[in-house]
Amino acid sequence: MKKTDNMSLRIGDWVKGRTHDGEIIQGYLEEVNAIQGFAKVKVIECDNKFRRGKTIEVLEHWIEKIPESSEITEEYIGMLIDLALLTKDEEWFMELALIYKSFKSSQQIKDDLFYLLN
Template identity: 45%
Template sequence: MKLFEENLKVGDWVKGKSRNGELIYGYIQTINPSKKAALINVVKSDDEKMVGTTIGMMDGKIEKLPLQKTAHEEQILSLIDLALLTKDEAWFIELTAELKRVQDKKQG
Protein backbone atom coordinates (compact mmCIF):
# COMPACT_ATOMS: atom_id res chain seq x y z
CA MET A 1 0.00 0.00 0.00
CA LYS A 2 1.07 3.54 -0.59
CA LEU A 3 1.56 5.95 2.29
CA PHE A 4 -0.20 8.79 0.58
CA GLU A 5 -3.08 6.70 -0.80
CA GLU A 6 -3.80 5.43 2.72
CA ASN A 7 -3.54 8.90 4.32
CA LEU A 8 -1.10 7.58 6.88
CA LYS A 9 0.12 9.98 9.51
CA VAL A 10 2.67 10.15 12.28
CA GLY A 11 1.67 7.73 15.05
CA ASP A 12 -0.18 5.25 12.81
CA TRP A 13 0.61 1.58 13.39
CA VAL A 14 2.09 -0.23 10.42
CA LYS A 15 3.74 -3.46 9.37
CA GLY A 16 6.22 -4.20 6.64
CA LYS A 17 9.41 -5.94 5.60
CA SER A 18 12.82 -4.34 5.95
CA ARG A 19 15.42 -4.34 3.17
CA ASN A 20 16.88 -7.49 4.75
CA GLY A 21 13.50 -9.23 4.85
CA GLU A 22 12.71 -8.89 8.56
CA LEU A 23 9.02 -8.58 9.35
CA ILE A 24 8.46 -5.48 11.47
CA TYR A 25 5.56 -3.94 13.36
CA GLY A 26 5.76 -0.40 14.63
CA TYR A 27 4.46 3.12 14.38
CA ILE A 28 5.32 5.99 12.07
CA GLN A 29 7.70 8.44 13.68
CA THR A 30 8.10 10.81 10.72
CA ILE A 31 7.06 10.95 7.07
CA ASN A 32 9.19 12.40 4.27
CA PRO A 33 6.76 13.12 1.39
CA SER A 34 9.48 14.19 -1.05
CA LYS A 35 11.25 10.82 -0.71
CA LYS A 36 7.99 8.86 -0.29
CA ALA A 37 9.44 7.26 2.83
CA ALA A 38 8.83 7.11 6.56
CA LEU A 39 10.79 6.42 9.73
CA ILE A 40 9.25 3.54 11.64
CA ASN A 41 9.86 2.90 15.35
CA VAL A 42 10.00 -0.91 15.54
CA VAL A 43 8.17 -2.45 18.52
CA LYS A 44 7.99 -6.06 17.28
CA SER A 45 9.98 -8.05 14.73
CA ASP A 46 10.96 -11.59 13.84
CA ASP A 47 14.53 -10.32 14.35
CA GLU A 48 14.78 -9.30 18.03
CA LYS A 49 17.72 -6.98 17.24
CA MET A 50 15.31 -4.75 15.30
CA VAL A 51 13.04 -4.11 18.32
CA GLY A 52 13.57 -0.63 19.70
CA THR A 53 15.26 0.68 16.56
CA THR A 54 14.02 3.26 14.09
CA ILE A 55 14.31 2.32 10.43
CA GLY A 56 13.54 4.08 7.17
CA MET A 57 11.08 2.36 4.88
CA MET A 58 9.91 3.22 1.40
CA ASP A 59 6.28 3.92 0.66
CA GLY A 60 5.48 0.61 -1.05
CA LYS A 61 6.88 -1.50 1.82
CA ILE A 62 4.53 -0.20 4.53
CA GLU A 63 1.00 -1.39 5.28
CA LYS A 64 -1.31 0.30 7.76
CA LEU A 65 -2.59 -1.99 10.51
CA PRO A 66 -6.36 -2.00 11.10
CA LEU A 67 -7.64 -0.46 14.30
CA GLN A 68 -8.79 -2.99 16.84
CA LYS A 69 -11.17 -2.51 19.70
CA THR A 70 -9.78 -3.72 23.00
CA ALA A 71 -12.19 -4.91 25.62
CA HIS A 72 -9.90 -6.26 28.29
CA GLU A 73 -8.79 -3.95 31.06
CA GLU A 74 -5.29 -5.46 31.18
CA GLN A 75 -4.78 -4.88 27.44
CA ILE A 76 -5.91 -1.27 27.74
CA LEU A 77 -3.55 -0.68 30.66
CA SER A 78 -0.65 -2.02 28.59
CA LEU A 79 -1.58 0.25 25.71
CA ILE A 80 -1.79 3.21 28.11
CA ASP A 81 1.78 2.44 29.18
CA LEU A 82 2.81 2.41 25.52
CA ALA A 83 1.01 5.71 24.86
CA LEU A 84 2.92 7.25 27.76
CA LEU A 85 6.23 5.88 26.49
CA THR A 86 5.59 7.27 23.02
CA LYS A 87 4.25 10.56 24.44
CA ASP A 88 1.09 10.22 22.34
CA GLU A 89 -1.32 12.41 24.29
CA ALA A 90 -4.32 11.93 21.98
CA TRP A 91 -3.99 8.15 22.14
CA PHE A 92 -3.56 8.30 25.93
CA ILE A 93 -6.80 10.28 26.29
CA GLU A 94 -8.62 7.86 23.97
CA LEU A 95 -7.36 4.84 25.92
CA THR A 96 -8.20 6.25 29.36
CA ALA A 97 -11.75 6.97 28.13
CA GLU A 98 -11.98 3.38 26.84
CA LEU A 99 -10.66 2.08 30.17
CA LYS A 100 -13.34 4.02 32.03
CA ARG A 101 -16.06 2.56 29.74
CA VAL A 102 -14.77 -0.98 30.34
CA GLN A 103 -14.59 -0.44 34.11
CA ASP A 104 -18.08 1.12 34.20
CA LYS A 105 -19.48 -1.77 32.16
CA LYS A 106 -17.82 -4.26 34.52
CA GLN A 107 -19.41 -2.59 37.57
CA GLY A 108 -22.80 -1.99 35.96
Template identity: 40%
Template sequence: MTTLLHFQMQDGDWVKGKTNNDELFHGYIESIHHEEGIVKVRVIQSDNRLSIGKISDSTPDRLRPLETPPLEQEGHIRNWIDIALSTKDEAWFMELTNALRQTQKKDGEKLVS
Protein backbone atom coordinates (compact mmCIF):
# COMPACT_ATOMS: atom_id res chain seq x y z
CA MET A 1 0.00 0.00 0.00
CA THR A 2 2.95 2.36 0.52
CA THR A 3 3.44 2.54 -3.25
CA LEU A 4 0.32 4.70 -3.53
CA LEU A 5 1.61 7.21 -1.00
CA HIS A 6 4.15 8.48 -3.53
CA PHE A 7 2.06 7.83 -6.64
CA GLN A 8 2.09 11.12 -8.54
CA MET A 9 -0.22 10.23 -11.42
CA GLN A 10 -3.90 11.05 -11.62
CA ASP A 11 -7.03 10.15 -13.57
CA GLY A 12 -6.57 10.83 -17.27
CA ASP A 13 -2.77 10.52 -17.29
CA TRP A 14 -1.32 8.47 -20.15
CA VAL A 15 0.75 5.52 -18.98
CA LYS A 16 2.57 2.46 -20.21
CA GLY A 17 3.29 -0.67 -18.26
CA LYS A 18 2.04 -4.14 -17.46
CA THR A 19 -1.32 -5.32 -16.24
CA ASN A 20 -1.66 -7.68 -13.30
CA ASN A 21 -1.76 -10.43 -15.97
CA ASP A 22 1.68 -9.35 -17.34
CA GLU A 23 0.26 -7.86 -20.55
CA LEU A 24 2.18 -4.89 -21.98
CA PHE A 25 -0.01 -1.88 -22.71
CA HIS A 26 -0.37 1.84 -23.37
CA GLY A 27 -3.45 3.60 -22.07
CA TYR A 28 -4.80 6.17 -19.70
CA ILE A 29 -5.78 6.04 -16.05
CA GLU A 30 -9.53 5.68 -15.53
CA SER A 31 -9.41 5.55 -11.74
CA ILE A 32 -7.11 5.02 -8.79
CA HIS A 33 -8.24 2.91 -5.84
CA HIS A 34 -5.93 3.91 -2.99
CA GLU A 35 -7.43 1.51 -0.46
CA GLU A 36 -6.83 -1.50 -2.70
CA GLY A 37 -3.56 -0.33 -4.27
CA ILE A 38 -5.06 -0.75 -7.76
CA VAL A 39 -4.97 1.53 -10.78
CA LYS A 40 -7.60 0.96 -13.47
CA VAL A 41 -6.29 1.73 -16.96
CA ARG A 42 -8.21 2.00 -20.26
CA VAL A 43 -6.01 0.04 -22.67
CA ILE A 44 -5.43 1.65 -26.08
CA GLN A 45 -2.57 -0.58 -27.29
CA SER A 46 -1.51 -3.96 -25.95
CA ASP A 47 0.31 -7.16 -26.79
CA ASN A 48 -3.02 -8.86 -26.02
CA ARG A 49 -5.41 -7.64 -28.71
CA LEU A 50 -8.40 -8.74 -26.63
CA SER A 51 -7.50 -6.14 -23.96
CA ILE A 52 -7.64 -3.17 -26.33
CA GLY A 53 -10.49 -0.85 -25.42
CA LYS A 54 -11.08 -2.52 -22.07
CA ILE A 55 -10.16 -1.52 -18.54
CA SER A 56 -7.34 -3.49 -16.94
CA ASP A 57 -5.96 -3.49 -13.42
CA SER A 58 -2.37 -2.66 -12.60
CA THR A 59 -0.36 -1.50 -9.63
CA PRO A 60 1.55 1.79 -9.41
CA ASP A 61 4.94 0.07 -9.43
CA ARG A 62 4.12 -1.43 -12.86
CA LEU A 63 3.23 1.92 -14.48
CA ARG A 64 5.34 4.63 -16.08
CA PRO A 65 4.25 7.93 -17.62
CA LEU A 66 3.83 7.68 -21.37
CA GLU A 67 6.01 10.29 -23.03
CA THR A 68 4.05 12.07 -25.71
CA PRO A 69 5.78 13.55 -28.72
CA PRO A 70 5.48 17.31 -29.13
CA LEU A 71 2.57 18.50 -31.24
CA GLU A 72 4.80 19.96 -33.92
CA GLN A 73 4.61 17.33 -36.63
CA GLU A 74 1.44 16.63 -38.57
CA GLY A 75 1.89 12.86 -38.38
CA HIS A 76 2.09 12.88 -34.57
CA ILE A 77 -0.99 15.06 -34.30
CA ARG A 78 -2.95 12.80 -36.64
CA ASN A 79 -2.03 9.76 -34.52
CA TRP A 80 -3.28 11.51 -31.37
CA ILE A 81 -6.47 12.53 -33.20
CA ASP A 82 -7.10 8.84 -33.95
CA ILE A 83 -6.71 8.06 -30.24
CA ALA A 84 -9.01 10.94 -29.26
CA LEU A 85 -11.63 9.57 -31.64
CA SER A 86 -11.28 6.03 -30.33
CA THR A 87 -11.66 7.26 -26.73
CA LYS A 88 -14.53 9.60 -27.69
CA ASP A 89 -12.78 12.54 -26.02
CA GLU A 90 -14.41 15.47 -27.80
CA ALA A 91 -12.52 18.23 -25.98
CA TRP A 92 -9.15 16.62 -26.73
CA PHE A 93 -10.20 16.02 -30.34
CA MET A 94 -11.02 19.71 -30.74
CA GLU A 95 -7.71 20.73 -29.17
CA LEU A 96 -5.80 18.40 -31.50
CA THR A 97 -7.62 19.47 -34.66
CA ASN A 98 -6.82 23.08 -33.76
CA ALA A 99 -3.14 22.13 -33.31
CA LEU A 100 -3.26 20.35 -36.68
CA ARG A 101 -4.66 23.46 -38.40
CA GLN A 102 -1.94 25.61 -36.81
CA THR A 103 0.78 23.17 -37.90
CA GLN A 104 -0.58 23.02 -41.44
CA LYS A 105 -0.75 26.82 -41.55
CA LYS A 106 2.90 27.10 -40.41
CA ASP A 107 3.99 24.45 -42.93
CA GLY A 108 2.14 26.32 -45.70
CA GLU A 109 3.87 29.55 -44.77
CA LYS A 110 7.25 27.80 -44.88
CA LEU A 111 6.53 26.53 -48.41
CA VAL A 112 5.64 30.02 -49.63
CA SER A 113 8.69 31.71 -48.10
Protein backbone atom coordinates (compact mmCIF):
# COMPACT_ATOMS: atom_id res chain seq x y z
CA MET A 1 0.00 0.00 0.00
CA LYS A 2 1.16 3.48 -0.72
CA LYS A 3 1.57 6.02 2.05
CA THR A 4 -1.71 7.79 2.75
CA ASP A 5 -1.94 11.47 3.57
CA ASN A 6 -2.72 11.52 7.32
CA MET A 7 -4.99 14.53 6.95
CA SER A 8 -7.27 12.74 4.48
CA LEU A 9 -8.30 9.90 6.83
CA ARG A 10 -11.21 10.64 9.17
CA ILE A 11 -13.38 8.64 11.52
CA GLY A 12 -16.16 6.98 9.53
CA ASP A 13 -14.18 6.73 6.28
CA TRP A 14 -14.37 3.40 4.45
CA VAL A 15 -10.91 1.94 3.97
CA LYS A 16 -9.21 -1.14 2.55
CA GLY A 17 -5.79 -2.54 3.24
CA ARG A 18 -3.82 -5.26 4.99
CA THR A 19 -3.24 -6.40 8.54
CA HIS A 20 0.20 -7.11 10.01
CA ASP A 21 -0.45 -10.77 9.05
CA GLY A 22 -1.08 -9.78 5.42
CA GLU A 23 -4.83 -10.39 5.53
CA ILE A 24 -6.90 -8.23 3.19
CA ILE A 25 -9.43 -6.09 5.07
CA GLN A 26 -12.20 -3.67 4.27
CA GLY A 27 -14.09 -1.63 6.85
CA TYR A 28 -14.53 1.79 8.36
CA LEU A 29 -12.35 3.90 10.63
CA GLU A 30 -13.28 4.11 14.28
CA GLU A 31 -10.17 5.99 15.38
CA VAL A 32 -7.19 7.67 13.73
CA ASN A 33 -4.01 8.59 15.56
CA ALA A 34 -1.95 10.52 13.02
CA ILE A 35 0.77 11.32 15.57
CA GLN A 36 1.49 7.67 16.32
CA GLY A 37 0.62 6.55 12.78
CA PHE A 38 -2.07 3.97 13.48
CA ALA A 39 -5.79 3.57 12.91
CA LYS A 40 -8.53 1.40 14.37
CA VAL A 41 -10.66 -0.24 11.70
CA LYS A 42 -14.00 -1.99 12.18
CA VAL A 43 -13.55 -4.92 9.81
CA ILE A 44 -16.57 -5.67 7.62
CA GLU A 45 -14.87 -7.88 5.03
CA CYS A 46 -11.69 -9.94 5.43
CA ASP A 47 -10.20 -13.06 3.90
CA ASN A 48 -9.93 -14.31 7.52
CA LYS A 49 -13.58 -14.75 8.53
CA PHE A 50 -12.68 -14.54 12.24
CA ARG A 51 -11.67 -10.88 11.85
CA ARG A 52 -15.08 -9.84 10.46
CA GLY A 53 -16.99 -7.64 12.88
CA LYS A 54 -13.91 -7.00 15.02
CA THR A 55 -12.06 -3.73 15.53
CA ILE A 56 -8.35 -4.04 14.77
CA GLU A 57 -5.41 -1.68 14.96
CA VAL A 58 -3.28 -1.22 11.84
CA LEU A 59 -0.52 1.09 10.77
CA GLU A 60 -1.95 4.02 8.89
CA HIS A 61 0.19 3.41 5.81
CA TRP A 62 -1.23 -0.14 5.50
CA ILE A 63 -4.67 1.23 4.58
CA GLU A 64 -6.13 3.58 2.02
CA LYS A 65 -9.43 5.39 1.78
CA ILE A 66 -11.99 3.84 -0.55
CA PRO A 67 -13.10 6.52 -3.01
CA GLU A 68 -16.68 7.66 -2.54
CA SER A 69 -19.07 6.72 -5.29
CA SER A 70 -22.40 8.23 -6.18
CA GLU A 71 -23.44 4.92 -7.73
CA ILE A 72 -25.34 2.61 -5.42
CA THR A 73 -24.65 -1.00 -6.30
CA GLU A 74 -26.00 -4.30 -5.04
CA GLU A 75 -22.58 -4.98 -3.45
CA TYR A 76 -22.65 -1.62 -1.64
CA ILE A 77 -26.14 -2.32 -0.27
CA GLY A 78 -24.90 -5.74 0.87
CA MET A 79 -22.06 -4.10 2.80
CA LEU A 80 -24.51 -1.69 4.43
CA ILE A 81 -26.76 -4.63 5.39
CA ASP A 82 -23.75 -6.25 7.08
CA LEU A 83 -23.14 -3.02 8.96
CA ALA A 84 -26.80 -2.77 10.02
CA LEU A 85 -26.61 -6.32 11.34
CA LEU A 86 -23.38 -5.61 13.23
CA THR A 87 -24.89 -2.52 14.84
CA LYS A 88 -28.21 -4.32 15.47
CA ASP A 89 -30.14 -1.51 13.74
CA GLU A 90 -33.35 -3.31 12.78
CA GLU A 91 -35.08 -0.33 11.17
CA TRP A 92 -32.09 0.45 8.92
CA PHE A 93 -31.75 -3.26 8.08
CA MET A 94 -35.40 -3.41 6.95
CA GLU A 95 -34.95 -0.32 4.74
CA LEU A 96 -31.81 -1.78 3.18
CA ALA A 97 -33.48 -5.17 2.67
CA LEU A 98 -36.20 -3.47 0.59
CA ILE A 99 -33.59 -1.73 -1.54
CA TYR A 100 -31.67 -5.00 -1.97
CA LYS A 101 -34.90 -6.77 -2.98
CA SER A 102 -35.54 -4.11 -5.64
CA PHE A 103 -32.05 -4.76 -7.07
CA LYS A 104 -32.86 -8.48 -7.27
CA SER A 105 -36.24 -7.80 -8.93
CA SER A 106 -34.60 -5.45 -11.40
CA GLN A 107 -32.00 -8.10 -12.28
CA GLN A 108 -34.72 -10.74 -12.76
CA ILE A 109 -36.55 -8.43 -15.20
CA LYS A 110 -33.31 -7.89 -17.15
CA ASP A 111 -32.68 -11.66 -17.24
CA ASP A 112 -36.24 -12.32 -18.47
CA LEU A 113 -35.91 -9.69 -21.24
CA PHE A 114 -32.58 -11.14 -22.32
CA TYR A 115 -34.14 -14.62 -22.51
CA LEU A 116 -37.13 -13.37 -24.53
CA LEU A 117 -34.99 -11.41 -26.98
CA ASN A 118 -32.54 -14.26 -27.64
